[in-house]
Amino acid sequence: MAAEVNAPASARFGRRSPLEVLRTVFGPVFQLFLFIVGSALALSLIVVLLALMQMGSRPDILTRALTILPQVIIDGLVRGFLFATIALGYTMVYGVLEFINFAHGEIFMVGGIVGAAIGLMLFTSGMLAGVPVLLFVAIVVLAGMVVSGSLAVAVERVAYRPLRGSPRLVPLISAIGVSLVLQDVVRLIVTNTPMGFNARYHTPDFGSPIRLFEIDLGERVVPVIVSPKALVFISVALLMLIGLNYLVNATRLGKAIRATAQDRPTASLMGINVNRIISLTFLIGGALGGAAGALFGLNVGAVNPYMGFIPGLKAFTAAVLGGIGNITGAMVGGVVLGFLEAFVSSYLSLFTNGALSGAAYADIAAFSILILILIFRPSGLLGEATTQKV
Amino acid sequence: MTPTVPSESLWVQVKTILSNGPPAYTFFTLYALISSLLLISNPRTSLTTDIIFVFFLLLVMLVYRSSVHKYFKHTILLFQLCIVLPYFGTLNPFYLEVATQAGIFVTLALGLNVVVGFAGLLDLGYVAFFAVGAYAWAITSTNQMTLINPDWVPLPPIAFYPFLIFGLILGTITGILLGLPVLRLRGDYLAIVTLGFGEVIRVLANNLDRPINFTNGSQGIREIERPNLFFADFVRNTLGWNLSDQKLYELFFYFAVLLIVFMTILVVKRLKESRIGRAWEAIREDETAAIAQGIPLVRTKLLAFAVGASFAGAMGVIFASKQLFINPPTFDLLRSINILAMVILGGMGSIPGAILGAVLVTLLDLQILPRTANVLRDLQRAGFPIPAAFDPTQYQRMLFGLLLVIMMIFRPQGILPDERRKEELIADEPDDLPEQPDQSDSGTPPPSAATPNGSK
Structure with missing residues (x-):
């Protein structure tokens, strides 16, 4: 007994070999990659089949569908990583507290506003053109992370912690209230500053779109382009996902988070400071959301105080789709939902010959997915079977 | 009970004297x-009239809470709501409009109260049922009918009356259709799905102008038919009151809403005290125990959804014909939250609470906020440092958000709590994890964290 206690810390906590660490960190990323490829292929196949079915009446439809396909996939990737980074905040908080942090969409929005504010400050001081692109991205992302992370922690302290242990609906209603308050507080702030309600997101020049390859159709050549901003978005999001996987799966802190998520009372018996872990979860989730917001604003070019609501709702859908409480699941769910939305919004008007506008019905598609998943597979794509979840 | 009153004994004394025996009747x-006389002698829209109006409405609540005889209560209510208020309404239509709006929201709040308060299902897309009723009448009574199919003609105005029943049925059907797939979900999932459903209905209303024009898209539907006033001749010739059509419509909608509110209260009260009401409460408190007692879970929940939705559907029909114009933003999430705030403010599960909440929030919306905006504007002109863009009427989200958070933290049972619901929300010991004081924490734990519900 005594020998066990005196054993070096590394042995007691089972330090893993570097190879094992690599596997725990990159295993989920590999799984994510599989899902990206899989859903892209499956959806493309459906598109081709639909096009073949309509070939009789509209002979050019297959070529039209195929020429936009690469662009749709890139669009799907951007949307997917957006949902994935936001969904992580939902899923981590849910894992630890079994509570839907309704205000997470607003935490995301605040990240975007912070980024736009930095852009505007640099722009008005005339330094914007001189800032290197990568430095700008780093500043914006870090600022978004800090502000959104601390905001999330503050919200937890003020509006959720006093309600812990109340009936389930009570903190949920409080969270809805917080979400509305944040929207209007930010609106009050931005409308009284030079930013205005629809704030423009000033950035240094990111350069012209990159031509990946070209599709030769004979009479004309269709280029497949990816904007550098989208590329930045995807790569930063990917880095964050890897970092999070490392943090949760390979560090002691991550072990504490996982233990708290599994069983809060027991974790506190094991000497884990549960309140601090919960704050930390909000901090990490909020920081990821803030970074996503800063990058999203940069990608779109404008931000407003109400922009967090719909992405927040869809990210929640993504978290449920992947299996709520499951970190890899949230990423997978985000990417799958992103692809689905991109395909619906691009192809719906093509296949219905312009009768239905795809952009509007993409929202409906997302919510239908949510309802279907909750009915038929409430544990999500990767979730383990839990009896109390629904 | 009321912590705001410093000398509670005096307050209690006054309360007991004024709610019993001859002093109560005289009072x-x-x-x-006095309040009626003051109201009628002040027909202008001003702050004084506002205050009198609030006191006038306050009487309704005071009478309800007192222990005077039932018939006396009814006489007072009848006198206030069916004689004085409509008469005052002919002098100043604004206050009648406020009362009508309040009545509409009372019905909606009572309906949502069935779902959220009685059965404990958080429905964040309640306004969708309201939208369904409103759009049903708007589409069938206007030229949209001819746009959908050239052979169809709009319904005549007289069809409004049977259409109320149709709105009720339509609401019920929508409630069941939505409820069937989602009611198996537990509380917080249900909240998100109903929220998504509310958004779906709004997006559909926004986009169903193509390929066939059903809803006229974001333009909304104009010139919605009003019911024909079959009683106009009677009022003008037999009673000899020479009222314009506009005034008659205002009075008609007021009385129609009043009637529906009355019927809703009756239905909801009976339901609450019935076997079904107790089944709802059992489900709310503990699903597993309720199933063990032989309560059919899904059917009972579905019934709550359907009852709640039916009121909203019928009110939608009245709302559409009263407003003459509806568009998708009328039915956005904020409206759902608005109704939810009414239920929570008054007290979840409490019928008088829902009524009070609805009246308070409507007054806040239509009277207090615009007045505050005026005051702020005056202050601004006088040189006070208030941001130019700050207009309280534009910051309803903040207000209702704060209301929700504050109510949840300090008084989750509401202003007029329901007895059984109160027990759950106050005396509930945290069953999950007793808040352990953390000794090792370097930061200062917030004082509120130590007492989970603010109780004791």
Whole structure:
């Protein structure tokens, strides 16, 4: 007994070999990659089949569908990583507290506003053109992370912690209230500053779109382009996902988070400071959301105080789709939902010959997915079977 | 009970004197007469009238809470709501409009109260049922019918009356259709799905102008038919009151809403005290125990959804014909939250609470906020440092958000709590994890964290 206690810390906590660490960190990323490829292929196949079915009446439809396909996939990737980074905040908080942090969409929005504010400050001081692109991205992302992370922690302290242990609906209603308050507080702030309600997101020049390859159709050549901003978005999001996987799966802190998520009372018996872990979860989730917001604003070019609501709702859908409480699941769910939305919004008007506008019905598609998943597979794509979840 | 009153004994004394025996009857009769006289002698829209109006409405609640005889209560209510208020409404239509709006929201709040308060299902897309009723009448009574199919003609105005029943049925059907797939979900999932459903209905209303024009998209539907006033001749010729059509419509909608509110209260009260009501409460408190007692879970929940939705559907029909114009933003999430705030403010599960909440929030919306905006504007002109863009009427989200958070933290049972619901929300010991004081924490734990519900 005594020998066990005196054993070096590394042995007691089972330090893993570097190879094992690599596997725990990159295993989920590999799984994510599989899902990206899989859903892209499956959806493309459906598109081709639909096009073949309509070939009789509209002979050019297959070529039209195929020429936009690469662009749709890139669009799907951007949307997917957006949902994935936001969904992580939902899923981590849910894992630890079994509570839907309704205000997470607003935490995301605040990240975007912070980024736009930095852009505007640099722009008005005339330094914007001189800032290197990568430095700008780093500043914006870090600022978004800090502000959104601390905001999330503050919200937890003020509006959720006093309600812990109340009936389930009570903190949920409080969270809805917080979400509305944040929207209007930010609106009050931005409308009284030079930013205005629809704030423009000033950035240094990111350069012209990159031509990946070209599709030769004979009479004309269709280029497949990816904007550098989208590329930045995807790569930063990917880095964050890897970092999070490392943090949760390979560090002691991550072990504490996982233990708290599994069983809060027991974790506190094991000497884990549960309140601090919960704050930390909000901090990490909020920081990821803030970074996503800063990058999203940069990608779109404008931000407003109400922009967090719909992405927040869809990210929640993504978290449920992947299996709520499951970190890899949230990423997978985000990417799958992103692809689905991109395909619906691009192809719906093509296949219905312009009768239905795809952009509007993409929202409906997302919510239908949510309802279907909750009915038929409430544990999500990767979730383990839990009896109390629904 | 009321922590705001410093000397509670005096307050209690006054309360007991004024709610029993002859002093109570004299007090209420005098109150009713004086407030009515003041109201009628102040027909201009001003702050004084606002205050009198609030006191006038306050009487309704005071009478309800007192222990005077039932018939006396009814007489006072009848006098206030069916004689004085409509008469005052002919002098100043604005206050009648406020009362009508309040009535509409009372019905909606009572309906949502069935779902959220009685059965404990958080429905964040309640306004969708309201939208369904409103759009049903708007589409069938206007030229949209001819746009959908050239052979169809709009319904005649007289069809409004049977259409109320149709709105009720339509609401019920929508409630069941939505409820069937989602009611198996537990509380917080249900909240998100209903929220998504509310958004779906709004997006559909926004986009169903193509390929066939059903809803006229974001333009909304104009010139919605009003019911024909079959009683106009009777009022003008037999009673000899020479009222314009506009005034008659205002009075008609007021009385129609009043009637529906009355019927809703009756239905909801009976339901609450019935076997079904107790089944709802059992499900709310503990699903597993309820199933063990033989309560059919899904059917009972579905019934709550359907009852709640039916009121909203019928009210939608009235709302559409009263407003003459509806568009998708009328039915956005904020409206759902608005109704939810009414239920929570008054007290989840409490019928008088829902009524009070609805009246308070409507007054806040239509009277207090615009007045505050005026005051702020005056202050601004006088040189006070208030941001130019700050207009309280534009910051309803913040207000209702704060209301929700504050109510949840300090008084989750609401202003007029329901007895059984109160027990759950206050005396509930944290069953999950007792808040352990953390000794090792370097930061200062917030004081509120130590007492989970603010109780004891």
